[in-house]
Amino acid sequence: AQSVTQLGSHVSVSEGALVLLRCNYSSSVPPYLFWYVQYPNQGLQLLLKYTSAATLVKGINGFEAEFKKSETSFHLTKPSAHMSDAAEYFCAVRGLRTNAGKSTFGDGTTLTVKP
Amino acid sequence: DGGITQSPKYLFRKEGQNVTLSCEQNLNHDAMYWYRQDPGQGLRLIYYSQIVNDFQKGDIAEGYSVSREKKESFPLTVTSAQKNPTAFYLCASSPTGLVSGELFFGEGSRLTVL
Numbered sequence: 001a002q003s004v005t006q007l008g009s010h011v012s013v014s015e016g017a018l019v020l021l022r023c024n025y026s027s028s029v030p031p032y033l034f035w036y037v038q039y040p041n042q043g044l045q046l047l048l049k050y051t052s053a054a055t056l057v058k059g060i061n062g063f064e065a066e067f068k069k070s071e072t073s074f075h076l077t078k079p080s081a082h083m084s085d086a087a088e089y090f091c092a093v094r095g096l097r098t099n100a101g102k103s104t105f106g107d108g109t110t111l112t113v114k115p
Numbered sequence: 116d117g118g119i120t121q122s123p124k125y126l127f128r129k130e131g132q133n134v135t136l137s138c139e140q141n142l143n144h145d146a147m148y149w150y151r152q153d154p155g156q157g158l159r160l161i162y163y164s165q166i167v168n169d170f171q172k173g174d175i176a177e178g179y180s181v182s183r184e185k186k187e188s189f190p191l192t193v194t195s196a197q198k199n200p201t202a203f204y205l206c207a208s209s210p211t212g213l214v215s216g217e218l219f220f221g222e223g224s225r226l227t228v229l
Contacts, residue, residue, distance in 0.1 A: 036220075041222075
């Protein structure tokens with residue numbers, strides 16, 4: 001079975017500050033890991049993904065995430081928050097052998113950016 | 116532009132009525148999915164389909180039904196048996212055989228039961 005835990009349902013940062021959104025996963029096989037972003041009343045968009053090619057993954061809008069197998073973590077970071085980063089962020093896991101695409105999502109973290 | 120189109124974006128329903136949410140994709144993806152989103156609960160899988168004329172139940176299939184008669188279409192019916200249907204519904208697709216396995220989402224349909 002696979003699962004994802006996002007620590008902190010709400011994170012608030014000041015504009016220009018570091019953004020850190022935490023994600024820990026559980027998977028019986030080496031996983032694919034994803035971060036998605038959702039703006040109000042919209043669908044999810046892919047920010048970045050880990051597919052075992054490199055442990056440090058760079059995504060869109062200046063976000064990056066590091067896969068740490070020993071800690072079963074895939075935390076999302078951005079050096080300097082912008083007002084436009086305010087949204088809900090979801091971490092998701094998908095097992096290599098489950099090509100049916102049954103991605104498992106965390107409960108989400110709402111990021112607020114203060115001016 | 117390739118993508119996933121969901122309609123309607125907003126829908127109101129009286130208790131006891133069935134409603135059907137449309138999902139169409141022109142990405143030529145084999146796999147399609149329906150998720151339900153409630154505040155603070157992330158996304159939960161309702162049904163998924165890997166190929167035409169085949170689909171499987173997800174984690175919360177009770178009170179829902181789907182069909183997959185065409186590759187590009189995967190409509191979801193919310194039946195009167197669904198006890199708490201008010202939610203935001205998301206349709207997604209992905210190409211089977213793609214190593215990365217990311218999902219492509221539509222804009223969602225918000226269903227409110229009056």
